Amino acid sequence: MTQTLQVSLGDRSYPIHIGQDLLSRADFILPYLKSKQVAIVTNTTVAPLYLEKLTQTLTSEGVSITNIILPDGERFKNAETLNTIYDTLLQNRCERNTTLIALGGGVIGDLTGYAAATYLRGVPFIQIPTTLLAQVDSSVGGKTGINHPLGKNMIGAFYQPQVVLADIETLKTLPTRELSAGLAEVIKYGLIRDLPFFEWLEKNMPDLVKLESAAIAYAVYRSCENKAEVVSADERESGERALLNLGHTFGHAIENAMGYGVWLHGEAVAAGTVLAADFSRRLGWLDAEQFARISQILKAALLPVDAPDLGVDRYLDLMGLDKKVENGKIRLVLQQGIGKSVITSDYDTQKLRDTLSLAP
Amino acid sequence: MTQTLQVSLGDRSYPIHIGQDLLSRADFILPYLKSKQVAIVTNTTVAPLYLEKLTQTLTSEGVSITNIILPDGERFKNAETLNTIYDTLLQNRCERNTTLIALGGGVIGDLTGYAAATYLRGVPFIQIPTTLLAQVDSSVGGKTGINHPLGKNMIGAFYQPQVVLADIETLKTLPTRELSAGLAEVIKYGLIRDLPFFEWLEKNMPDLVKLESAAIAYAVYRSCENKAEVVSADERESGERALLNLGHTFGHAIENAMGYGVWLHGEAVAAGTVLAADFSRRLGWLDAEQFARISQILKAALLPVDAPDLGVDRYLDLMGLDKKVENGKIRLVLQQGIGKSVITSDYDTQKLRDTLSLAP
Numbered sequence: 049m050t051q052t053l054q055v056s057l058g059d060r061s062y063p064i065h066i067g068q069d070l071l072s073r074a075d076f077i078l079p080y081l082k083s084k085q086v087a088i089v090t091n092t093t094v095a096p097l098y099l100e101k102l103t104q105t106l107t108s109e110g111v112s113i114t115n116i117i118l119p120d121g122e123r124f125k126n127a128e129t130l131n132t133i134y135d136t137l138l139q140n141r142c143e144r145n146t147t148l149i150a151l152g153g154g155v156i157g158d159l160t161g162y163a164a165a166t167y168l169r170g171v172p173f174i175q176i177p178t179t180l181l182a183q184v185d186s187s188v189g190g191k192t193g194i195n196h197p198l199g200k201n202m203i204g205a206f207y208q209p210q211v212v213l214a215d216i217e218t219l220k221t222l223p224t225r226e227l228s229a230g231l232a233e234v235i236k237y238g239l240i241r242d243l244p245f246f247e248w249l250e251k252n253m254p255d256l257v258k259l260e261s262a263a264i265a266y267a268v269y270r271s272c273e274n275k276a277e278v279v280s281a282d283e284r285e286s287g288e289r290a291l292l293n294l295g296h297t298f299g300h301a302i303e304n305a306m307g308y309g310v311w312l313h314g315e316a317v318a319a320g321t322v323l324a325a326d327f328s329r330r331l332g333w334l335d336a337e338q339f340a341r342i343s344q345i346l347k348a349a350l351l352p353v354d355a356p357d358l359g360v361d362r363y364l365d366l367m368g369l370d371k372k373v374e375n376g377k378i379r380l381v382l383q384q385g386i387g388k389s390v391i392t393s394d395y396d397t398q399k400l401r402d403t404l405s406l407a408p
Numbered sequence: 409m410t411q412t413l414q415v416s417l418g419d420r421s422y423p424i425h426i427g428q429d430l431l432s433r434a435d436f437i438l439p440y441l442k443s444k445q446v447a448i449v450t451n452t453t454v455a456p457l458y459l460e461k462l463t464q465t466l467t468s469e470g471v472s473i474t475n476i477i478l479p480d481g482e483r484f485k486n487a488e489t490l491n492t493i494y495d496t497l498l499q500n501r502c503e504r505n506t507t508l509i510a511l512g513g514g515v516i517g518d519l520t521g522y523a524a525a526t527y528l529r530g531v532p533f534i535q536i537p538t539t540l541l542a543q544v545d546s547s548v549g550g551k552t553g554i555n556h557p558l559g560k561n562m563i564g565a566f567y568q569p570q571v572v573l574a575d576i577e578t579l580k581t582l583p584t585r586e587l588s589a590g591l592a593e594v595i596k597y598g599l600i601r602d603l604p605f606f607e608w609l610e611k612n613m614p615d616l617v618k619l620e621s622a623a624i625a626y627a628v629y630r631s632c633e634n635k636a637e638v639v640s641a642d643e644r645e646s647g648e649r650a651l652l653n654l655g656h657t658f659g660h661a662i663e664n665a666m667g668y669g670v671w672l673h674g675e676a677v678a679a680g681t682v683l684a685a686d687f688s689r690r691l692g693w694l695d696a697e698q699f700a701r702i703s704q705i706l707k708a709a710l711l712p713v714d715a716p717d718l719g720v721d722r723y724l725d726l727m728g729l730d731k732k733v734e735n736g737k738i739r740l741v742l743q744q745g746i747g748k749s750v751i752t753s754d755y756d757t758q759k760l761r762d763t764l765s766l767a768p
Binding site: 127131134135138139141165166167168169170191192193196198199201202203204205206284368 | 487491494495498499501525526527528529530551553556558559561562563564565566644728
């Protein structure tokens with residue numbers, strides 16, 4: 049069974065299809081091609097698993113394909129890899145009506161989307177996310193970009209895909225750590241805006257960790273639904289969309305300090321979410337039981353809940369580089385109970401320092 | 409006297425102010441700043457001439473400025489220079505509400521606009537073009553980007569400025585060759601859609617070459633008016649906007665073959681315009697007298713009218729890399745008389761080869 053959601057963004061609206069065996073569904077791809085030319089961008093891990101199937105689906109419809117197979121990993125989400133994409137597109141004379149297809153996780157989606165946003169000032173692209181993180185978060189909403197030595201996702205564009213295909217079959221080959229990393233973002237939607245979903249997750253986390261199909265399909269659908277609502281209301285993150293960054297300002301500092309790719313993004317977000325919850329608790333916005341539930345569900349998803357001890361000043365320094373800074377003061381997404389987040393730079397800085405010192 | 413035009417693009421609309429002494433007009437800049445932080449991007453040629461004046465105007469209003477002074481020249485319009493901008497912005501912790509100001513010619517405008525489009529997924533920017541080419545063409549319409557070793561302007565984005573300030577005083581320091589290069593684009597507006605302007609240019613070219621203020625102000629205004637109309641109707645170049653590329657497909661081949669920067673862009677466009685006119689003549693769309701008028705006005709603007717002999721196949725090869733290719737066939741902007749251009753890929757290829765062989 050396939051479920052379909054719509055991301056409503058005026059003339060940039062697009063559907064998300066969620067289900068099984070979507071890689072063989074030419075009917076979900078062909079209507080969006082402007083010519084029978086595509087370039088599939090994937091990586092050395094995903095290509096052996098799924099590239100042949102997608103290739104068969106497209107070539108049987110007469111589509112000609114340029115393959116761009118990149119090395120796997122967050123550390124390759126940079127200007128050099130981006131240039132590899134440009135080079136291949138130019139060498140193959142890919143034109144303005146060539147569609148780029150991102151087949152892979154968040155790194156492939158971000159790189160491909162950014163290449164699509166900037167190649168010849170913009171060509172169409174399609175997201176086929178193959179990790180849970182990409183299916184529930186990064187493939188939806190049009191954030192694209194690359195990392196810079198001085199910070200993550202510092203260079204990028206808002207650029208929406210034509211369609212997203214989330215094939216939950218592809219999650220079967222996902223390493224456990226990456227499945228958990230995706231669950232961090234799933235949990236996030238419950239925390240920031242969807243208490244009933246949070247409660248559902250508390251009950252069903254064991255099934256999700258075991259990758260039980262019906263549970264996973266529901267979690268992906270509900271997550272995409274939440275994300276689509278937020279993005280439709282605030283495409284360029286001038287308001288509510290910033291709530292999706294729960295745990296991310298702390299998390300980016302962790303990823304940056306440990307070296308990109310040492311902690312998975314979702315792992316850093318999980319530990320960052322606990323820091324945000326701890327700070328919210330110190331501000332009196334979360335009680336001890338609520339804090340314990342947040343910590344507990346992340347643990348049940350097999351995620352790290354203990355942030356590394358970087359030292360308070362290093363944390364503040366790295367967090368200050370984050371895009372969510374305004375007039376020099378760090379804006380943070382914090383919890384006011386479960387199911388409600390706020391974004392604020394109006395807080396007691398000493399309490400933030402207490403949180404970052406990992407004091408009990 | 410200052411004249412103002414509006415580029416109408418819905419919520420991305422913006423004004424163009426044209427006049428003298430605009431660098432001291434804080435009132436044209438301050439309303440567009442989201443914070444009192446700006447980064448001025450300029451080059452080693454323009455900085456000694458105009459950076460101090462602009463700096464005084466802004467600092468007297470309490471604006472804090474980061475200066476980014478780049479080497480001068482088309483060959484620096486590349487990924488490496490772009491990265492210099494990113495590095496400086498990040499090192500100075502420029503935030504999402506920092507406005508980038510492009511102070512310079514087309515290269516500075518394209519680089520700065522593209523940096524603004526992609527830094528933190530987009531920050532505001534202001535164009536202060538200091539060359540005629542930039543004032544009448546590249547600063548208006550939101551085309552931004554950089555060159556790639558395999559082709560000019562291959563990487564980029566459509567990204568509109570907040571406001572454009574065209575100070576015709578700054579043209580007084582412009583080398584004669586660059587003034588002429590700008591006139592190539594001025595003439596283009598007459599050729600593609602404005603016969604009365606073309607006739608005005610035929611009469612007033614001697615004054616324009618002498619940089620007579622009233623004539624220049626009128627030419628800049630009328631050119632921007634034409635460009636604004638075209639861009640408002642077709643922001644992303646799906647139709648009419650492509651007419652603005654008259655002479656450019658040929659011209660880009662010339663620039664690329666000769667090495668970027670050897671021929672100025674406007675010089676290559678001038679020779680390319682003659683090639684387009686020659687091809688139009690061979691197709692029977694232009695008579696001998698019209699062809700002569702086109703050639704004559706370009707000469708009066710002190711522009712080259714003889715394209716270099718690259719060989720037919722080299723021309724076709726380089727032109728095939730241009731963005732204006734569709735399904736493998738080269739689309740060209742051609743003349744149907746003076747004041748009317750069309751874009752077409754429906755033509756006799758042998759006649760194109762005759763034009764490119766520079767046969768009489």
